[in-house]
Amino acid sequence: QKEVEQNSGPLSVPEGAIASLNCTYSDRGSQSFFWYRQYSGKSPELIMFIYSNGDKEDGRFTAQLNKASQYVSLLIRDSQPSDSATYLCAVITAGGTSYGKLTFGQGTILTVHP
């Protein structure tokens, strides 16, 4: 079982729709969760981080965390063509061996079509 798994995609949504990206993780000790966006040929760009159960909203983005189910998601409202990118879920586990180590999922390719 992979440590961090994302819905395989690719995901295609029409402009203005809600895009839902999902991620599960295997280490129950995981404490910190991040969503990055990566455009083709570019480096990952931080969108959001979440530490506590529940929802966290930032503009059109909402991150949701459920530690009991070991599940984290990212919702993008009013999707725009400029949101077309690969979305990466990343996790930091607790403990000394976690220093500076983000464990990434394989990424979900999102395409928003006009």
Added chain:
Amino acid sequence: KAGVTQTPRYLIKTRGQQVTLSCSPISGHRSVSWYQQTPGQGLQFLFEYFSETQRNKGNFPGRFSGRQFSNSRSEMNVSTLELGDSALYLCASSDSQETQYFGPGTRLLVL
């Protein structure tokens, strides 16, 4: 604040050579992490440095090494390059809050 910078941005080497990549973190950030990104394996953690000390290391062979200087700038070195080392090498800097900010990366091609 200026972001994370990496040099060089592109590099072409041949098998058996060695390479050194450089990373300058965001001002005030003391932690630098390095990652390798390939189409097949995705983003994989190489190692992390904090205050000139390696605190964590990923599952890569000893050909991959790094160091950090007193000004928090970091370098990574790959010796005896193999074709499979062709990848995008990313560094990320962090303050004590764990959130990592990535540099633009160095794209290495090994021929």
